[in-house]
Amino acid sequence: MAAPFVILRPIGLRHLCPASMSAATIDNRFVSAVRQDMLAFARLQLRDSELAEDAVQEALTAALHGERQFSGLAALKTWVFGILKHKIVDLLRQQGKSTPISAYAEEGESLDSKFDTLFKENAHWHPAAAPRDWGNPEAALREKHFWTVFDACLTVLPANTARVFMMREFLEFDTGEICSTLGISGSNCHVILHRARAALRGCLEKGWLIAGEEAC
């Protein structure tokens, strides 16, 4: 479907001040401001640029048809993102249905074997591999380098494992909803989330190493 609007130069929503003061509607200015954020969000979930483009396009089209008045751009953006999340969930459900359980297990074997290298035979940490103190988390979140590494780590997480993780942490599903949407068992869901977190933690530690104290 052809775009019902002209895509202008991308600008951040925060430059459209005073955002909270005036009535907001979906126009070219709004679209150009939020489209990049929507695309980034959809790509993170779907790992497919074309699918992400389509989801964003559909969400914006649906938003235009159901347009309502909002008291500010932030409220309008939240509403449009809500529509986008529904589109993404539909696509994730389709992806999940076409994914055999064995695909999760295959990714799991590979992730587990990497995680296992951190432990001794008695399942306690190898002294050299034990997690270190990363320092002040608030400070970490202000570091540009942290976010670069974080982005890269999300990208290298295996696709099926990542889908479960993103549904939990970015779409804010509880594990029961994830199970029913993707057709996996509750205990499997917990194991997959554990693997995803372990892998992301390890990736962050490697890419964004902070000298810490000895552990365990």
Place this chain on the structure above:
Amino acid sequence: MDCRHATQLISEAEDRSLGITERVGLEVHLTICRGCDNYREQLRLLQQACRVYREQLAGDASPTIRPPSDAPGK
């Protein structure tokens, strides 16, 4: 409790309420194991980072902490 099992429970605690035995076992382990205690803090940071990232893209992040598109020093 061994460390590998502890890491699984630390993760699961973010998704479900642990049973009393699991919770007490984990807490006791964390008081004696610095590595697992750090692991828990790191998973908290990971969760916080996801929240900040999500809120930034969806438009309602705290102005003081932001992901790469608007990181200080850019």
